[in-house]
Amino acid sequence: MILSKGNLKGIKVPGLTVPDAKLFELPEKVLQFGTGVLLRGLPDFFIDKANRAGIFNGRIVVVKSTDTGSSAEFDDQDSLYTLGIKGIVDGKKVEEDIICSSISRVLTAGKDWAAILEFARNPDLQVVISNTTEVGIQLVEGDVHKAPPVSFPGKLLAVLHARYEALGSGEASGLVIVPTELIVDNGKKLKAIVLELASQNDFDKDFINWVDQYNYFCDSLVDRIVPGKPDAKTIERLEDQCGYSDNLRIASEAYSLWAIQGDEKVKSVLSFAKADPGVVIEPDIEIFRELKLRLLNGTHTLSCAVAFLSGFKTVKEAMEDPIFSVFITQLSFNEIAPAIPYQVSQEVAHDFAAKVLDRFRNPHIEHQWISISAQYSSKMKMRVIPVLMQHYRTETTPPENMTLGFAAFIRFMKTVKNAKGEYVGTSNDQEYKVTDDNAAIFAEAWKDENTDHVVHSLLSNENLWGGPNLIILPGFEEAVAKKLKHILHDGILDPVK
Structure with a gap:
């Protein structure tokens, strides 16, 4: 029928x-x-x-x-x-x-x-x-x-x-x-x-x-x-x-x-x-655009590499892990919400953040982290950098979880160019393809075996971030380099803990 x-x-x-x-x-x-x-x-x-x-x-x-x-x-x-x-x-x-x-x-x-x-x-x-x-x-x-x-x-x-x-x-x-x-x-x-x-x-x-x-x-x-x-x-x-x-x-x-x-x-x-x-x-819906861009899209972007390098394939799979769940909750509530570059009350921001995390936990949605990683660098520029800059307008120390997200992102972008002209990385003994217009810049930076040099080269590249030189942010370069070394040596889960 x-x-x-x-x-x-x-x-x-x-x-x-x-x-x-x-x-x-x-x-x-x-x-x-x-x-x-x-x-x-x-x-x-x-x-x-x-x-x-x-x-x-x-x-x-x-x-x-x-x-x-x-x-x-x-x-x-x-x-x-x-x-x-x-x-x-x-x-x-x-x-x-x-x-x-x-x-x-x-x-x-x-x-x-x-x-x-x-x-x-x-x-x-x-x-x-x-x-x-x-x-x-x-x-x-x-x-x-x-x-x-x-x-x-x-x-x-x-x-x-x-x-x-x-x-x-x-x-x-x-x-x-x-x-x-x-x-x-x-x-x-x-x-x-x-x-x-x-x-x-x-x-x-x-x-x-x-x-x-x-x-x-x-x-x-x-x-x-x-x-x-x-x-x-x-x-x-x-x-x-x-x-x-x-x-x-x-x-x-x-x-x-x-x-x-x-x-x-x-x-x-x-x-x-x-x-x-x-x-x-x-009369004005810009607040809804900002909340979505920062707390939904921005949280996705900053947690993507952390989750993927931890071995999680989907968003719901990562949200079921207690360690990752604490990380993404702290990231969203304690760091992104207070630094949204728009006048919004913390009550409204926290209410939206809670709804976002509910959505991430939805067992019926199969959202692949590798799909979220597409054009990763431009997403960082559009969704994350304005939040990071806003954080430093009121704070003098680097945001802990955002710094980890940034370090994991740089590690995710560690690739080589294969015979097909694709940029591929390796994590947990699995090869993955990076789809990013700036992949060549990251691959070139990673040719230097000195982690400090890699971080400095990328953070100082103003074209990647739409203007700001991230080196000038107090303690940020050092914090990213430290977490990146930890990821390279011990894996991603330990820094999340």
């Missing part, structure tokens, strides 16, 4: 949230560009939850923008899909299974462009959401009158123009547009490109003014691990348990955040935010 509206009555699984029939009668209020698992596991989930609570009361029309594939899987299941949420919240395991009904239909840009423009003219439409990957928000010059236009900004411009022509230039016809692509200032950049395309294609000034004044392009930040469709064995097991097949089934962690930059007008339109504390609408 396949998941569909007609088969819902036959699905009786304890603990499974099944949509009420009245939810299918709700008006279509959202146009979404993208069918990916992140959208279905975060924004679409939030809207589904709000609809079930009687708050937003609107469904989503999804545009499949890519030329490959079709909407058949969605059509076969009436756009229903199961979301399995598993994770740890406040130290306790959370498991929830929901059949989401927020999507009403899926249209393909290549075949259904006329229907998409027809929906653009619908007065019920209030919101546009997108996730077209980072390369989706870019200026592609060309004729936006094509059916469809090539780029996502071109498609959005065509949608806005169709709406403007049908409903006029008043405030009531404007939309709230929330891109979720993983780039900074995604809303501002999307708006700038749309306005540039409108100018290039000689749209009239009244339309351009309407786009600028009455459509709200909101910067947003999304944060949730949505690994995607479970493997074949898991799907088979779930089908046996639930009694139905679902080709759109996805899984996600329990943690969720969708931070949207907007005012009271935006908040009133995006009323689904009331249904879940994971949706945050504020």
Whole structure:
């Protein structure tokens, strides 16, 4: 039995949230560009939850923008899909299974462009959401009158123009547009490109003014691990348990955040935010970006080499080790949280840090340390160096755990170039590949057998760190060299202790 509206009555699984029939009668209020698992596991989930609570009361029309594939899987299941949420919240395991009904239909840009423009003219439409990957928000010059236009900004411009022509230039016809692509200032950049395309294609000034004044392009930040469709064995097991097949089934962690930059007008339109504390609408969302960058990404980066050199393959495996768990907790709470280069209370920082560690402990997520190590040096520059510099604005001694993380990073980057032109290192008698644009710099430094020279050469290389010469930080060079020697002589676990 396949998941569909007609088969819902036959699905009786304890603990499974099944949509009420009245939810299918709700008006279509959202146009979404993208069918990916992140959208279905975060924004679409939030809207589904709000609809079930009687708050937003609107469904989503999804545009499949890519030329490959079709909407058949969605059509076969009436756009229903199961979301399995598993994770740890406040130290306790959370498991929830929901059949989401927020999507009403899926249209393909290549075949259904006329229907998409027809929906653009619908007065019920209030919101546009997108996730077209980072390369989706870019200026592609060309004729936006094509059916469809090539780029996502071109498609959005065509949608806005169709709406403007049908409903006029008043405030009531404007939309709230929330891109979720993983780039900074995604809303501002999307708006700038749309306005540039409108100018290039000689749209009239009244339309351009309407786009600028009455459509709200909101910067947003999304944060949730949505690994995607479970493997074949898991799907088979779930089908046996639930009694139905679902080709759109996805899984996600329990943690969720969708931070949207907007005012009271935006908040009133995006009323689904009331249904879940994971949706945050504020005039400034930079604090959420900083917390994520420093306490999630920065903690990952500083602990990556420590974990990998200790022999741990995955994040959850490392978190199960009591020695490593103490290290990463002290690193996050005692060193990174107080040194975030943004005005944030320690209460807020510690609360976020606790959630991060809960996420790291999630037994259902297989996050490989070697994957986290990709472009390690640039991650250190972007995520860690600003925290280190902030630490030294108030302290005169090196941070113990950050220093260990730095020393382990340098040891991890000890590589040689193989016959294929790849940079490879060795740890615990296992060879590993380093994927880093600066790998050659580290390999060259490691040709010197003197550990002090290696550390001095790398810490003084301002190009690696985006400007600062790390040699000038009191005691830092000496502390890193000391820990690196300890790692080389005794292994990584002893320095963690």
